[in-house]
Every structure is written in structure tokens, then in C-alpha cells.
Amino acid sequence: MKAKELTHESLFAEVAGGDTGAGITKDIFVGHLAKLPAALDREEIAFSEARREAIFAHLDKDGDAKLSFGEFKDLFLQRFKVTKEITVTDGFDVAKSKSLCKVADGELIETLHGSQTDE
Numbered sequence: 001m002k003a004k005e006l007t008h009e010s011l012f013a014e015v016a017g018g019d020t021g022a023g024i025t026k027d028i029f030v031g032h033l034a035k036l037p038a039a040l041d042r043e044e045i046a047f048s049e050a051r052r053e054a055i056f057a058h059l060d061k062d063g064d065a066k067l068s069f070g071e072f073k074d075l076f077l078q079r080f081k082v083t084k085e086i087t088v089t090d091g092f093d094v095a096k097s098k099s100l101c102k103v104a105d106g107e108l109i110e111t112l113h114g115s116q117t118d119e
Contacts (some may be wrong), residue, residue, distance in 0.1 A: 008112070012072050023066035031058050078114055082107045092116055 006014070015032050016024045023059070024032075030052045049066040059071050082103050091099035103109060 008073050008076060009069070012069050015072075020069065023064075024066050025066050026053070026056050026060075029059075029067060060114060071105070073112065076112050078111050079116070080109050082109060092118075 002011065005067070009020075010025070015022050015028065016022070019101055033047060033052045033055065034049075056067070059067055060077060061071055061074075062068075082105055085105050086103050087094075088100045088103060090100055091097035
């Protein structure tokens with residue numbers, strides 16, 4: 001997603017063909033997944049038809065045969081297990097941020113944005 005600077009919203013609209021209100025049907029989603037290996041030049045994401053359908057079924061939590069934006073966004077959800085107590089802040093620069101809460105060792109956290117490192 002970073003190469004094209006896509007947001008989750010714009011990617012959802014692209015896959016949905018611009019009609020975001022109707023969601024993404026199984027045929028559209030499976031077809032999009034089939035095109036990804038060539039579009040991204042990444043052979044390792046070439047899934048069988050059955051696997052693409054299973055991915056859709058896994059994402060379609062409510063079983064209505066289409067993906068809502070919320071269901072689609074879950075595709076990008078990352079889970080982390082905390083290995084050392086950390087403080088969650090309202091910004092990346094700790095010196096300029098306000099503490100929101102502490103997360104204890106062993107707790108699980110979820111994010112749509114992944115981890116960041118201070119370079």
C-alpha cells in the first residue's frame with residue numbers, strides 16, 4: 001500500500017469499482033486477488049481459486065456474501081503480544097506526546113498501522 005500511497009478507504013473503493021456502498025462481492029474480491037501477483041510482480045501471493053474463496057469466507061464475518069468496509073479493513077489488522085511494558089502516547093515523538101495508558105507485558109494489542117521505529 002505504501003508504494004501507491006493508498007489508504008484503506010481508497011483501496012476499498014478501487015477493489016469495489018467505485019461503488020463502496022454496496023460492498024465487495026465474492027466474485028469481485030476473488031477476481032482482484034487473482035490479478036494481484038501479476039500487478040505487484042509477486043509470485044508468492046498467487047493463491048489457488050479455492051484459497052482465494054477461503055480468504056473471502058474468512059473475511060465475510062456476517063456471511064452476507066459481500067465485504068463491508070469494516071470487514072475489508074480487518075485484512076490489514078495486525079496483532080502484537082507485548083514483551084515489555086510500554087506506554088501508549090497520542091503521538092510518535094514521546095517528548096512531545098501525552099501518555100494515554102500503559103500496556104503490560106503479555107497483553108495483546110491490535111493495530112491497522114503496524115509498528116514504527118525511531119530512526
